[in-house]
Amino acid sequence: MTVAQETPNLTFDCETGNYHTFCPISCVAWLYQKIEDSFFLVIGTKTCGYFLQNAMGVMIFAEPRYAMAELEESDISAQLNDYDELKRLCLQIKRDRNPSVIVFIGTCTTEIIKMDLEGFSPRLEEEIGIPIVVARANGLDYAFTQGEDTVLAAMANRCPSEPPAPTKEKEEDTAAATRFQKLLNLGLKKKEEAPPVATEQKEHHPLILFGSLPDPVAANLEHELKKQGVKVSGWLPTKLYTELPVVQEGYYVAGVNPFLSRTATTLMRRRKCKLVGAPFPIGPDGTRAWVEKICSVLDIEPQGLAEREAQIWESLEDYLQLIRGKSVFFMGDNLLEISLARFLIRCGMTVAEIGIPYMDKRYQKAELDFLARTCQEMGAPIPKIVEKPDNYNQIQRINALQPDLVITGMAHANPLEARGINTKWSVEFTFAQIHGFTNARDILELVTRPLRRNTNLKDLGWDKLVKEEAAV
């Protein structure tokens, strides 16, 4: 293992880890929607259940494909057999929902009582006839979005190494479908009429992208690459578990999110893939750098990216006027902070501090370099990166600095607002569509919303709602 080189110019700090964030089991909320034939079973206690029920809001009324296996006293004291209990639940899930995969989400409790989920899942898998993927997305080890990382890392091991041989039934189906289409002159004709792709696909090594994005966003990024002649061979995850991409030794893989370091490591070490170390496609600057890096690795000369980026910046001008010269403070809870800070510095903001739960300097190397370069080019002060921040200390620093905007969790948002400090709820960046050229507007819509709202309400004279002497 080589030691990652420290990025010059940036200062890193590490505090106590006493901060607010979502528990990583929250990843089931977006992953069950992305992987349509999956079922997530969170094996935990009522604490986990309460969290999911509250954090997911109205989603819980939509018959979600996730459930809690609630551990009871007798499970914890080992009076019941874990294996039999889980088998009973899995059979019930199979009967009611018939998913293509069941994902076991391990929690703090399963860690502490050392429930051997990985150990017995192969036998269980065989007995019930449904693949079982085990992810330890617990609050002891991880923060919020890292939950997705644990699930995808487990799934990376399940990607086939060979394309499935077409079964006879499938071949017959396709042949029948083609005959039918010919008869009606429908599908095939459409194909003939489809406009030719602007750039022809170039011959290059297969490329797999990893990270769960809403379908339109994933299609958009794929389209940006296609314009450069880059073909995306597959995504991890896919819409269906049964269609996980083929991953072979020597394939290139590129991440779309900064919190996927375990998935990247698994793909590199276990599946022998080559990681494209690029900044992440967040903001027009990040998207351009991401596409450029992929092109350079695949030996392709990118075309028209500078113009594309300039055009997007131009379209953002109305938002940029609102934030230029303003300062922002990231308390840190979802690992998107470095990429967002880099984009906001490019927008003309200054960033005093970037809190972040966990900093993988190897996986985020290109993004960190890009951040340092952006500060240099914009003449902005270099922000301090605080890993495992201490929220109490951060509040003292916020009080001293009085930044124009604090990006933070709900625990601190209202108390800070009451003290006259603008805040933006950080979790929204996780669920909003922020990737690619066209979504840069959405990021700025989120960032400027509290500023616009508070400017509109300024004349009411209610900007401070706590007694002056109240200590922050």
Ligand code: SF4
């Ligand atoms: S932190 Fe642990 S106990 Fe709390 S909800 Fe998450 S997994 Fe459950």
